[in-house]
Amino acid sequence: MKLFLTPLVLVLILPDVILSSACPRDCSCSTPESILCFQRRSATIPQGVPSFTRSLYLFANGIEGLSTEDFDGLENLEMLDLSQNKLTELPDRVFETLASLRNLDLSANQITQISEDCFQGMALLERLYLYSNHIKTIHPAAFNGLENLLELKLQGNQLTSLPVLSMPRLLLLDLRFNVIPTLGASDLQTPNLESLKLGGVGLTNLNKDLIDSLKNLHELDISRNQLEAFPPVLKETHGLIYLNLAGNPMGPLQFQDLKNLGEMQELDVSSLSLQGLPEEFSQLFPHLRKLTVAENPFNCLCTLAWFPRWLRAQSITLERTEETRCHFPPINAGKVVERLEHRDFGCPTTTTVTTSTVKTTAAIPVRVTTPASATTAIPAHRFNENSDKDVDYPLPPVPATPSSSSGVDSDEEQRFCPSHTCLNGGTCRLDQYGQVECTCPPGTYGFYCEIRNDSPPSPPEPDLSVTTVTPNIPDITSRQATSTSILLDLHRYIEMRPYLRGIRLTYRNLSGPDRRPNQLSLPASYPEYRLRGLNPNSTYTVCASPLGAPSSIDSVCTQARTTDEKDDSVTGAQIVNKKMATMLVPAVAILLLLVLIATAVGVVCYVRKKRAKGHLDLDCEPSQVELDGVKAGLGNGALPQKQTQLMIPEPAVQSGNLEYEVLLLQDHCMSSKIMSSHKPSYF
CATH class of the missing domain: 2.10.25.10 (Laminin)
Known part of the structure; x- marks a missing residue:
């Protein structure tokens, strides 16, 4: 039995022993085939990677160079992540030994060029990420042989031209934020491309032949370009489910241009100077699920009252909600469009007037008229x-007459x-x-x-036509702010939601160019929280939502503004002045009390002196007067002769800190000579 159990125990223990011994130094090996080396702070590839490894993550390690020897014996490697390192160049055929590699991430390095033989021998590669580098040139034959490539990401580089991409299986191509103002059908020989991202490349027009050649195109991003009009080719394009037109100087859209895009599911028309959306807009996109219309100067008049109601009825997610605000009229300026009620758009109030005749009774809607001063x-x-x-x-309204008061033209x-x-x-x-x-x-x-x-x-x-509505108390407020922080009051938000387990705070800067949201997770036991590290003199929007739920569910938002940096110095001076005042008031009170007591002592001494002058006209102590009386009695023989001891009282009392306090009330007034000759003792 023991002989049988021993091999079984070895089989169970052996994988863990191999796993712990085969894991490279400063790396984590959660599974035998996956190794994670994060922030090793080493300029080279770790040594001793097992040959059976399939995924190797080396991001943010500080790696400065590569060589073919670094990957010897890794024929089974399928995923290699070298992002966020310090690579400046890629040696020729450096990845050639990685015959099974399918995913290669070289993003966020400092690579400046792609040579002809960088990616030779990588016939199985499916995903190549080169974004956020400093690439200026790519050799025309650099991507030859990558016939199985599905995704190519080159955004955020310094490209001014693009080599001919002959990739029959390519599905995604991201060229955003380069400088490629012209791009034709001959440049992209990718018939199966599904997603093309050309945001911020400097396009002045969209090539018709290029779009016509992409029969399988579903996603198109042409935002932040120089398009002065809606691209005519898109009026005839079918099959798009995602379109981003944001930030082009094309001005307000002619929405009939979008009538052939009925399959649209996500649309971004931000920053297009839109003042409104016609109600026909809701009929154009029956399958719409996400809409972005941020940074437009909306006129929140009655013509836009349908919009928030439509969003809620169709369960459409309005992206960048906090940046979708009213510009006009002044009463709505700055308000979030999605949170407005129908009455906030100033639509005319309708009433029902019942008129009767001999035979029938009709209910006729009557519009509320303008004040009498409007002519x-x-x-x-x-x-x-x-x-x-x-x-x-x-036409001008016709004044009501007795003959026409019984009816109103409903048209x-x-x-x-x-x-x-x-x-x-x-x-x-x-x-x-x-x-x-x-x-x-x-x-x-x-x-x-x-x-x-x-x-x-x-x-x-x-105005009798307007019903006064008491504003609701906000669930979150900001109580005070400095130049770099905001103090949030979450008492009411927590009280109104006893089921809360935690709070997700989402905040963003509405005043600066970087408006990306930042998120924090707080326990439900934090009724107050201070947001720190903010920009001075900026307006922030802060939203709270239940932790663990989508941010759009039960989300409550508020706005707060940080002060200018110079205001902090003023505030600090005010605080110092307040503290000084707090310290001076008790000191002045004590000083006044001492003055009053000293005055009282002086009065007592003065009265005693006056009494003494009334008897002997001497400026002396009562003890000295008594002594003179004793001496006088002795001279007359009235009393037996006795040595009298003169008791000199202590003028001061020692306190615990070696300071001396003058007695406020003393039994005897001492002469100036005795006071000058007496010194307090420290013992």
Whole structure:
């Protein structure tokens, strides 16, 4: 039995022994075929990598050079990650011994060029990542032989031209943030390409032959280029499910150009100077799941009231929500579009008026009219399918007459300015061009009547058509801020959600060029938290959501602003002054008390001196007066002669810290000679 168990125990223990002994120094070997060497801080490849290794991760190791000997015996290696090192060049055929390699990551190094023979002998390679290097040139034959390549990532380099890519199986090509202003069908011989990313390469037009040659294209990124108009070739393109047009100077879109893109699932039209979206937009993309319309100057008027409701009804995720805000009118300026309710867009309030005749009763909707001071017609501003700036001008409203008061033409719709567009009681109207004008009451002026004269203006008449709504108390607030930190108050957010196990804080800087979100995880026991390391004089948006749930679920956001750096010095001086005041007040009080006590002592001494003068007219102590009386009695023989001891009281009392405090009340007033001759003892 023992002879049988011994081989079995060896079989169970042997893999662990081999695993621990075969793992290179300063590396982690979680499985026999996968080795992770992270931040080894070594300029060379680790030695002693087992031949059966399939995945080798060497990112952020400080490796400065490669040689063919580094990979001897690694014929089974399929994944090699050399990203975030310090490689400046790739020797010819350096990876030739890696016959089974399928994934090679060389991103975030300092490589400047790709020679002809860098990747020779890598017939099975499927993914090659060279992004975030300093590559300026690529030899025309550098990628020859990579016929099985599926993904090629070259974004974030310094390329000004691209070699002809003849890759029949390539599915993804990323060239973003290089300088390649022209790209034609002859440059990309990739008939099966599914994803093409050309963001920020300087395109002034999109080559029609190139797009027509890519019959399998599903994703296209042409953001941050110099396209001054919507590319005509895209009007006839079918099959796109992802399109990014953000940041091009093409101006507002003509949305009829997108009518053939009905299969779209993700669309990014950020930074295109869009002032609104026509309601027909919701009918163009029945399969849309993600939409990005950030950094557009939206006019949050009644024509856009459908948008938040549509997002919720179709469960569409609005990306970069915090950067999708209203620009106009002033009452909505800066507010997040998705969080506005229908009433916030200033749509006219409708009421129901019942009129009766002899035979029938009809309910007729009546629009709320303008105040009596408004005498001009208000044209309507609406989108049509030809342009998002066209304006229709309805006829002036007809005053109600007794004969016409029983009915209203339902076809006539009047559109008015949103409530509270004009401030300080001003009257809002639209001119013949659809622009807002404010008629200001006496004592106010400005575009929105926002400036008052010294004399107080008359109070505005209440607008009965607007229902006053008490604002909700925010769940998260910022209580104070410095130039580099914000103190968040999460008391209410935690109290309203007793089920919370943790909080995910997401914050981003809305004032700087880098608006990437940052995330922190907090326990639910933190009712206050200070965000540190922020930029001074910046506006931050901070969102809280339950930890473990998607960030869009039960997310509550607020805005806070860090102060300027010079304000911190002022604040510090104020704090110092406050502390000095806190210290001086008790000191002054004690000083006043001592003055009062000294005054009282002086009064007592003065009274005693006056009494002494009244008897003997002597400036002496009561003890000295008594002694003189004894002497006088002795001279007359009235009393028996006796030696009297003169007791001199101590003028001071020693405290515990070797300081001396003068007694406030003493039984005897001493002469100046005795006081000068007496010195306190330290013993």
